[in-house]
Amino acid sequence: MFDYHLHTHLCGHAQGKVSDYAAQAVRLGYREICFTDHIPLPNDYDSFHRMAMGEIDLYLDEIERAREMYPEINILTGIEADYIEGFEEFTTDFLARYPFDLVLMSVHFVSGWPEGDWVFNYHFPEKSLKQIYREYFLSMIQGIKTGLYDVVAHIDLIKIPGNPVLETNRDDIDSVLTAVKKAGMAIEINTSGLHKSIAEPYPALDLARMIVQAQIPVTIGSDAHSPEQVGFRFDVVSEFLAAHPSAQLARYRRRKRELMDINLSGF
Numbered sequence: 709m710f711d712y713h714l715h716t717h718l719c720g721h722a723q724g725k726v727s728d729y730a731a732q733a734v735r736l737g738y739r740e741i742c743f744t745d746h747i748p749l750p751n752d753y754d755s756f757h758r759m760a761m762g763e764i765d766l767y768l769d770e771i772e773r774a775r776e777m778y779p780e781i782n783i784l785t786g787i788e789a790d791y792i793e794g795f796e797e798f799t800t801d802f803l804a805r806y807p808f809d810l811v812l813m814s815v816h817f818v819s820g821w822p823e824g825d826w827v828f829n830y831h832f833p834e835k836s837l838k839q840i841y842r843e844y845f846l847s848m849i850q851g852i853k854t855g856l857y858d859v860v861a862h863i864d865l866i867k868i869p870g871n872p873v874l875e876t877n878r879d880d881i882d883s884v885l886t887a888v889k890k891a892g893m894a895i896e897i898n899t900s901g902l903h904k905s906i907a908e909p910y911p912a913l914d915l916a917r918m919i920v921q922a923q924i925p926v927t928i929g930s931d932a933h934s935p936e937q938v939g940f941r942f943d944v945v946s947e948f949l950a951a952h953p954s955a956q957l958a959r960y961r962r963r964k965r966e967l968m969d970i971n972l973s974g975f
């Protein structure tokens with residue numbers, strides 16, 4: 709079992725140190741986990757939700773110490789890196805500077821939308837939902853095309869209850885999946901939606917099915933913001949994968965991908 713999306717106290721809105729998450733993962737019998745705290749951004753952009761630039765070394769040190777404490781589990785160094793139009797150069801430099809195993813791509817902000825406001829806070833009475841969803845997915849495609857990232861995180865984060873993205877924006881989803889394939893990326897199945905009002909994973913399971921059918925590999929992440937959320941509701945993912953034996957699970961080391969058959973992965 710793998711959990712490839714974990715936050716720590718360093719991002720300011722999560723609890724627990726790296727070693728607390730590692731201890732919990734060991735207790736649960738996980739074989740591999742990846743820390744993916746939010747990337748620091750220039751000019752204090754959204755600084756409430758991320759480590760400061762000077763804290764990156766602390767983050768890397770905490771991970772190194774947890775590796776020494778818990779040799780029985782593989783602990784990977786990842787980062788959840790925003791795609792924000794205009795920040796490409798910063799992101800390129802930052803990612804090249806540190807030895808990451810995995811870089812998640814998140815679209816938390818869309819260019820032209822109120823600055824610093826997370827995508828799910830949108831309020832655009834003048835726009836149709838289809839248009840709002842489309843702007844989000846177009847931004848995502850731009851991010852994918854930069855070639856800076858390994859895995860698309862919480863792909864349908866923009867969705868609101870009762871309005872699945874596939875219903876209104878099937879053509880945009882097709883474009884996203886085509887871009888992901890071309891870029892050689894994977895897509896995350898993120899279970900954190902199951903404790904929010906949307907009450908389903910990101911992506912919704914019918915979109916997850918499309919992803920698997922398009923032969924795009926997946927990673928699995930809880931997006932844990934406290935140690936007890938490690939592996940949160942992975943039973944839902946296990947059940948989905950058991951029903952889709954052609955799914956491929958992606959593992960990463962130093963940003964190199966290895967694909968595993970679901971049958972062999974312990975799910």
Ligand SMILES: [Zn+2]
Nearest residue numbers: 788814861862
């Ligand atoms: Zn995120």
Ligand SMILES: [Zn+2]
Nearest residue numbers: 713715788931
């Ligand atoms: Zn996250």
